[in-house]
Amino acid sequence: VTALAPRDVVRLEDGAVVLLDQRQLPDMEVELECRSAAEVAEAIRTLAIRGAPAIGIAAAYGYALAAQNGEDLVEADRMLRSARPTAVNLAWALDRMRDEPTPQRAREIQQQEEDDDRRMAEHALELFASSPHVLTHCNTGALATGGYGTALGAIRLACERGRVEHVWVTETRPLNQGSRLTAWELERLGIPFSVIGDSAAGSLMQAGRVDIVLTGADRIAANGDTANKIGTYGLAVLAHHHGVPFVVVAPASTIDRRLADGAGIPIEERAAYEITSRFPAHNAAFDVTPAGLISAIVTGAGVHRQPFSFA
Amino acid sequence: VTALAPRDVVRLEDGAVVLLDQRQLPDMEVELECRSAAEVAEAIRTLAIRGAPAIGIAAAYGYALAAQNGEDLVEADRMLRSARPTAVNLAWALDRMRDEPTPQRAREIQQQEEDDDRRMAEHALELFASSPHVLTHCNTGALATGGYGTALGAIRLACERGRVEHVWVTETRPLNQGSRLTAWELERLGIPFSVIGDSAAGSLMQAGRVDIVLTGADRIAANGDTANKIGTYGLAVLAHHHGVPFVVVAPASTIDRRLADGAGIPIEERAAYEITSRFPAHNAAFDVTPAGLISAIVTGAGVHRQPFSFA
DSSP: OOOOOHHHHEEEETTEEEEEOTTSTTTOOOEEEEOSHHHHHHHHHTTSSOSHHHHHHHHHHHHHHHHHHTOOHHHHHHHHHTSOSSOTHHHHHHHHHTTOOSHHHHHHHHHHHHHHHHHHHHHHGGGGTTOOEEEEOSOOSHHHHSSSOSHHHHHHHHHHTTOOOEEEEEOOTTTTIIIIIIHHHHHHHTOOEEEEOGGGHHHHHHTTOOSEEEEOOSEEETTSOEEEETTHHHHHHHHHHHTOOEEEEOOGGGEETTOSSGGGOOOOBOOGGGTOSSSOBOOBOEEEEOGGGOSEEEETTEEEESSOOOO | OOOOOHHHHEEEETTEEEEEOTTSTTTOOOEEEEOSHHHHHHHHHTTSSOSHHHHHHHHHHHHHHHHHHTOOHHHHHHHHHTSOSSOTHHHHHHHHHTTOOSHHHHHHHHHHHHHHHHHHHHHHGGGGTTOOEEEEOSOOSHHHHSSSOSHHHHHHHHHHTTOOOEEEEEOOTTTTIIIIIIHHHHHHHTOOEEEEOGGGHHHHHHTTOOSEEEEOOSEEETTOOEEEETTHHHHHHHHHHHTOOEEEEOOGGGEETTOSSGGGOOOOBOOGGGTOSSSOBOOBOEEEEOGGGOSEEEETTEEEESSOOOO
């Protein structure tokens, strides 16, 4: 069992933000060195690092690096903030860097996020009372948070406590964050799992082979509406249809308290060639799950139940 | 506009069953010549030809070829019948070949299937009254039937009659029959479409961008329970949740009148490496949609509504 350390995912050292290039996993473990805010923004945009909490931390380090380099900080903030539109964590982290653009502040943010991850996992334990067969979507592990993980962190702790037997990992098209990243993390952790096609979740639930669904989030509105990886909404509808609990695990940094509901969340449209290089394609990267389909939202503060109110 | 002719998909000539190798599409249009029942069975097993009606026709030609070759017909029947377990069309076609194992009989079967396809498309027209935005799964066109197509044939005719504006084509993991085969057929036919990830169907329905879902079938039980490509069940649940009509289009050869309901349909499990070559995977190729989620089943006989009864 070899858990990823937070600094393995992203760190600041010697004039560079160094990150594990997630585009190359699981085939190669290669580090990428970013030497300016622009290079960090490019790494975020191209998914060398991804996962809402992790890109927030990367942006914080990128901003601290820009300050060290004497870059224009207004421009650095603009580039990093706009690198991806859906996750609110970029804005959250940069807002916290503004009054103290130092490496130490960025490291504090990463440490606080890891602490929040651990609290979420502890709080989520109560949800696994009789839920040995878990389904999760996309990647929400250490790779996605630069910490302990959100949904996958909760699954990891529940597995350590003997409450999880098997994890169904959706492939997560088009970029296969499930079959590349979550599978890679679970293998390192020694947690039993099977990768499935995204469209196989329904028949597994129909057969009673899924006891709980856990996902992360990219942005949660004040009423609990949750933007997350495309396909999350479909899983929530399926879970609802089968009476399977559908749980979102996310840190406070993912909550956008200024947004009343999910209608205001910008949804990133990515390039068609991620789906097919040969034919026209539509590639929305996220969808919004209405609060009414969410059984619980777990944050570092505890397990929240309906009606949610994060205002 | 270049429509595929039935004989382009599969035919018997000069001591060989000749078929368009669907594994190579859309990159290459290559014909495969099968010179024994065993080679036809292998072509079916490895998906050189696929689609429930098309593999029935291929098996009929393979059986006629075996008779011409003086092969052991009991063994030929066994090999062809067991090439794939879920589609009932293999057994249906071979049952019809037994008393007259000739090329002429096999060609009659292909012609009758094409005629049935055309009738289905005509019957289905009434369902497109105000359904310009269509979603379909997997491939159900000429490639899948060796005729005019089932669900995709209905969409094609409805488009010719000005009733369809745009088709959402699910990628259909793990083998991409949607993004490889359906997209290729729609491009040739000049029908506007976009490929989407399988998991994007939910958010399109949520946004009101899907007016009707049409799929084919691999086996329909007497009560209307329908086995089809993995993911069909999830689409049916989503359609139900959003009040979108969910329609199955299939010829009589796909109906298994001896099966009371879907519980008796064998579901093919295919190799894990179709999903990922690196990690453990679960790869059921089909799922069963209960009749209660199906708005209509269109056969050559007409549009059937609930409660279905094909006994």
